[in-house]
Amino acid sequence: MKFKKILWLTLGFIGVGLGAVGAVVPMLPAFPFLLLATVSFAKSSEKLHTWFIGTKLYKKNLESYVAGRGMTWATKIRIMITVTLLMGVGFGMMLARSIFIPCNILFCVWVFHILYFIFGVKKYIPKEETGQSQNSDCQF
Numbered sequence: 001m002k003f004k005k006i007l008w009l010t011l012g013f014i015g016v017g018l019g020a021v022g023a024v025v026p027m028l029p030a031f032p033f034l035l036l037a038t039v040s041f042a043k044s045s046e047k048l049h050t051w052f053i054g055t056k057l058y059k060k061n062l063e064s065y066v067a068g069r070g071m072t073w074a075t076k077i078r079i080m081i082t083v084t085l086l087m088g089v090g091f092g093m094m095l096a097r098s099i100f101i102p103c104n105i106l107f108c109v110w111v112f113h114i115l116y117f118i119f120g121v122k123k124y125i126p127k128e129e130t131g132q133s134q135n136s137d138c139q140f
Contacts, residue, residue, distance in 0.1 A: 005044050008040045008041070008043045009040070009041075009045065011036060011037075011040040012048065014036075014037075015033045015034060015036035015037030015038075015040055016037045016052065018030075019033035019061070029079060029082045029086070030057075030061055031075075034057065034061050037052060038052065038058070038066065064126075068122075070121055071117075076117045080114055083113050087106055087110045091103055091107065091110075
């Protein structure tokens with residue numbers, strides 16, 4: 001039991017570290033690492049999970065998605081560009097060596113990612129962008 005908790009804690013801190021780097025470095029995606037951190041901290045420590053979901057890093061990249069509201073277009077585009085660049089490097093390296101079957105598989109995976117983020121993930125528009133005030137839920 002203690003080993004599992006230590007494993008989840010370790011994975012959580014690795015996820016936070018790589019997610020923080022990914023938020024700054026354009027070639028490294030932050031989203032999957034922050035999602036890993038969220039799940040890992042939830043399974044290891046309530047205190048760490050509460051701390052992590054209160055951070056600016058979490059709120060900017062994951063909060064709306066985890067809450068089921070979707071992602072903003074800016075977040076979707078940032079993820080799609082990062083995925084395209086990273087897969088493009090692998091695609092180019094395989095194409096240079098004339099490895100065509102893995103190139104086709106990677107291309108299909110890339111198309112799936114793009115279609116998923118365009119059609120599968122809901123579009124979220126924050127209240128600030130819609131022009132609604134914070135008290136717009138009140139009705140008289």
